[in-house]
Amino acid sequence: MVKEKFNVAVVGATGAVGQAMISMLESRDFPTDELRLLASKRSVGKKVMYKGKELEIQEANENAFAGIDIALFSAGGSVSKALAPAAVKSGAIVVDNTSAFRMDENVPLIVPEVNIERAKDHQGIIANPNCSTIQMVVALKPIFDKWGIKRIVVSTYQAVSGSGVEAVKELQAQAQAVLDGKTDFPKEILPVGSLPKHYQIAFNAIPQIDVFEDNGFTKEEMKMVNETQKIFEDSSIEVTPTAVRIGIVNGHSEAIYVETKEAFDMKDVVASLSNFEGLQVVDNIQEQEYPLATDVDGKLDVYVGRIRKDLYNEKGINMWVVADNLLKGAAWNAVQIAEYLTKTKEVWK
Amino acid sequence: MVKEKFNVAVVGATGAVGQAMISMLESRDFPTDELRLLASKRSVGKKVMYKGKELEIQEANENAFAGIDIALFSAGGSVSKALAPAAVKSGAIVVDNTSAFRMDENVPLIVPEVNIERAKDHQGIIANPNCSTIQMVVALKPIFDKWGIKRIVVSTYQAVSGSGVEAVKELQAQAQAVLDGKTDFPKEILPVGSLPKHYQIAFNAIPQIDVFEDNGFTKEEMKMVNETQKIFEDSSIEVTPTAVRIGIVNGHSEAIYVETKEAFDMKDVVASLSNFEGLQVVDNIQEQEYPLATDVDGKLDVYVGRIRKDLYNEKGINMWVVADNLLKGAAWNAVQIAEYLTKTKEVWK
Numbered sequence: 001m002v003k004e005k006f007n008v009a010v011v012g013a014t015g016a017v018g019q020a021m022i023s024m025l026e027s028r029d030f031p032t033d034e035l036r037l038l039a040s041k042r043s044v045g046k047k048v049m050y051k052g053k054e055l056e057i058q059e060a061n062e063n064a065f066a067g068i069d070i071a072l073f074s075a076g077g078s079v080s081k082a083l084a085p086a087a088v089k090s091g092a093i094v095v096d097n098t099s100a101f102r103m104d105e106n107v108p109l110i111v112p113e114v115n116i117e118r119a120k121d122h123q124g125i126i127a128n129p130n131c132s133t134i135q136m137v138v139a140l141k142p143i144f145d146k147w148g149i150k151r152i153v154v155s156t157y158q159a160v161s162g163s164g165v166e167a168v169k170e171l172q173a174q175a176q177a178v179l180d181g182k183t184d185f186p187k188e189i190l191p192v193g194s195l196p197k198h199y200q201i202a203f204n205a206i207p208q209i210d211v212f213e214d215n216g217f218t219k220e221e222m223k224m225v226n227e228t229q230k231i232f233e234d235s236s237i238e239v240t241p242t243a244v245r246i247g248i249v250n251g252h253s254e255a256i257y258v259e260t261k262e263a264f265d266m267k268d269v270v271a272s273l274s275n276f277e278g279l280q281v282v283d284n285i286q287e288q289e290y291p292l293a294t295d296v297d298g299k300l301d302v303y304v305g306r307i308r309k310d311l312y313n314e315k316g317i318n319m320w321v322v323a324d325n326l327l328k329g330a331a332w333n334a335v336q337i338a339e340y341l342t343k344t345k346e347v348w349k
Numbered sequence: 350m351v352k353e354k355f356n357v358a359v360v361g362a363t364g365a366v367g368q369a370m371i372s373m374l375e376s377r378d379f380p381t382d383e384l385r386l387l388a389s390k391r392s393v394g395k396k397v398m399y400k401g402k403e404l405e406i407q408e409a410n411e412n413a414f415a416g417i418d419i420a421l422f423s424a425g426g427s428v429s430k431a432l433a434p435a436a437v438k439s440g441a442i443v444v445d446n447t448s449a450f451r452m453d454e455n456v457p458l459i460v461p462e463v464n465i466e467r468a469k470d471h472q473g474i475i476a477n478p479n480c481s482t483i484q485m486v487v488a489l490k491p492i493f494d495k496w497g498i499k500r501i502v503v504s505t506y507q508a509v510s511g512s513g514v515e516a517v518k519e520l521q522a523q524a525q526a527v528l529d530g531k532t533d534f535p536k537e538i539l540p541v542g543s544l545p546k547h548y549q550i551a552f553n554a555i556p557q558i559d560v561f562e563d564n565g566f567t568k569e570e571m572k573m574v575n576e577t578q579k580i581f582e583d584s585s586i587e588v589t590p591t592a593v594r595i596g597i598v599n600g601h602s603e604a605i606y607v608e609t610k611e612a613f614d615m616k617d618v619v620a621s622l623s624n625f626e627g628l629q630v631v632d633n634i635q636e637q638e639y640p641l642a643t644d645v646d647g648k649l650d651v652y653v654g655r656i657r658k659d660l661y662n663e664k665g666i667n668m669w670v671v672a673d674n675l676l677k678g679a680a681w682n683a684v685q686i687a688e689y690l691t692k693t694k695e696v697w698k
Binding site: 151153155157172175176179191195196197199200203204205206207208212215216217225238239240242244246247248249253255257285286287288290292293294305306307308309310311312313316318320 | 528545552555566598635643659
C-alpha cells in the first residue's frame with residue numbers, strides 16, 4: 001500500500017456514472033480518507049450518503065482539488081478538458097471517464113484486465129475507454145494474446161443508461177405512453193440531446209449513438225475502432241462497428257465476429273476465455289444459457305456466450321458479449337484503475 | 350389475367366401472419382371470388398370481416414380445399430406438411446409461409462423482387478422465405494447482381510410479433526410489470542415456447558431465436574445462411590448470422606456487413622439500391638435520417654440506410670436494413686407471390 005488512505009474526488013457526482021462511482025467506492029470499501037463530491041453549480045448543497053455519512057456536493061472548479069490524490073471525472077468532455085489539468089496541477093492523478101483525452105498519446109487508455117501496466121506511463125491523466133470498447137476488449141484479450149486479431153465486425157445493442165438518468169426516465173415515460181395507446185409523447189433526448197432530431201427509443205432500435213463523422217460512421221463507432229487499436233497497441237486490427245441504441249434500461253450487448261491471425265482449436269479458445277480474469281463464460285446452448293442484459297445488471301465482470309466457430313472462415317469466431325455499461329463500462333473500470341493506483345508505488349511520481 | 354377471380358384459402362387465419370394476410374388481400378383489392386378462412390378446430394365459427402362481409406372460420410383439414418385456386422399457409426410447419434399436399438391434390442397452388450418445404454429442391458423459394466421467375470418451376474408448392482432472410486436479400490439483390498457477394502456478416506434486431514400474438518401480449522404485460530416495479534411476472538413464451546427455459550423480453554435482448562443446431566448456430570440463423578444461398582442460387586456466399594430478439598412489437602432491423610466479389614464505386618452502390626423496386630433508401634446522416642422499426646410498421650417495402658463503405662475492406666459495404674416482418678417478412682411477400690400467380694398463365698399447368 002502506498003498510503004493508508006486517499007483523498008478522492010468524484011467530478012460529476014450527480015450523473016448516472018458519478019453515482020455508480022460513489023457506490024462502487026463504497027461497495028469495494030475503497031480506502032478513502034476524504035471523498036469530495038463535485039458537480040456543477042446547480043447541484044451544490046445536495047446531499048449524498050457514503051459509508052454512513054452525509055456528504056454535500058461542492059462546486060467543481062479549478063480550486064476544488066487541493067489535497068486530492070485521485071480524481072475520478074465523469075461530467076462530460078468539456079468539464080474534463082477544463083478541470084483535469086487543474087486537478088493534475090494540484091497533485092492528483094486523474095482517471096477520466098470522458099473521451100476528452102482518450103486518444104492523446106501522452107494519456108494511457110486503460111482496461112485493467114488488458115493493459116493495467118500502461119497506467120505507469122501516465123503524466124497525470126489516465127483515460128477510461130468508452131463503454132462499448134471496454135467490454136469488447138476484455139472479451140477479445142485472451143484471443144488477441146494467443147492468436148492475434150486481424151478483423152472484428154461488431155454490432156451493438158446498447159442500453160439507454162449510457163445516455164444518462166434523464167434518458168432512462170424518458171424511455172420509461174415513452175414505454176408507459178405506448179402501453180397506454182398514446183401516440184404523442186415526449187421525444188427530447190435520444191439519439192443525441194444536442195442534435196435537432198429525436199426519436200422514440202421505447203420498443204425501438206436507433207442506429208445512431210453520438211454524432212456522425214464524415215466517413216459515415218458515428219463517433220461512438222469510431223471510438224470502438226480507435227480505442228481498440230490503442231488499447232491493444234496494434235493499429236493493424238480492422239474494426240467494423242455498427243452501434244445501435246435499443247430500448248433497454250441498463251446493460252450493453254454486442255454480437256462480435258472476430259478473425260484471428262493464427263489458426264486455433266475452438267476448445268482452446270473457450271478455455272482461454274474461461275480462464276481469463278474479469279470474464280465469465282455463460283455458454284451452454286443445450287441448457288439455453290447465454291448472457292442477458294437483464295442478468296448482468298449490477299455485475300462487475302464481462303459475460304460471454306454463444307461462442308461458436310464461424311461456418312466459413314477457419315479463423316473466424318462468433319460470440320455474444322454482455323456487460324453492465326455503467327459499471328464495467330464506466331464506473332467500475334475507473335474504480336478498478338483507482339484501486340491499482342492505491343497499490344502501486346511507481347504511479348506516484 | 351388468367352381468370353377474373355380466384356378462390357383463395359388462408360390456412361392459419363387467426364394467427365398474426367394469417368390476419369395480416371387477410372388484411373393484405375383486402376387492402377390490395379385482391380381478385381378473390383371466395384375467400385376461405387381455415388384454422389384449427391378451436392377457432393371454427395369465429396367471424397372475420399373481409400371486404401365488408403363477415404366470414405366464418407372453417408376447420409383446416411384435407412377436405413377443406415375443394416375449388417381453391419390459391420392456398421396461403423401460415424399455421425406452422427406441421428400443418429403445412431400435413432395439409433399442403435392435399436391442397437395441391439385438389440388443384441390449388443400453395444404459397445407456404447412456414448419452413449416446411451423451403452429447402453426442398455422441388456419447391457421454389459421466392460422473394461418477388463429477387464427471383465419471381467422461379468415461381469414458374471413450382472410443382473404445386475411455392476415457399477415464402479423466413480422474415481429475416483427476405484428483407485436481407487431484397488437489400489442485397491442489386492449488389493449481388495452488379496458486383497457479386499462473397500461474404501455477409503449480419504446481426505439482427507428482431508421484433509416479438511414474429512413469435513405470434515401471444516408473445517406480443519407477453520411483451521406488453523412484462524413491460525407494464527417492469528414499469529410498475531414488479532420483479533415477478535410471467536415469462537412463458539420467449540425465446541421458444543416449446544423449450545424449457547423462458548426469459549424476459551421486455552427491455553432485454555435475447556440471443557436465441559428458434560432452437561440450436563449442433564454447429565452452435567440457431568435454426569433461425571441457419572435459415573439466413575441456407576435460404577440466402579438458395580434464393581441467390583449461389584452456394585458460395587458465406588453468411589455469418591447472429592439472430593437476436595429484442596423487446597420491440599413489430600419491425601425487424603439488421604446490421605449487415607457485405608463483401609462483394611468485384612470492386613465498386615459507392616455512388617453506384619447507393620444508386621442501384623435507390624433504383625431497386627421494393628427497396629427504399631432512407632439515408633441522410635446530416636439530417637439524422639435512417640430507417641427505424643417504429644417507422645416501417647405497416648409498410649410494404651424494405652428500408653435501407655447507414656450505407657457506408659467499410660473502413661478497411663475496399664469491397665466492404667455496411668448498411669442498416671429495416672422492414673415490417675409481418676408484412677414484407679411474411680404476409681405481403683406471400684400475397685405478392687399470389688398476385689403474380691393471378692397474372693401469370695404459365696404457373697397454371
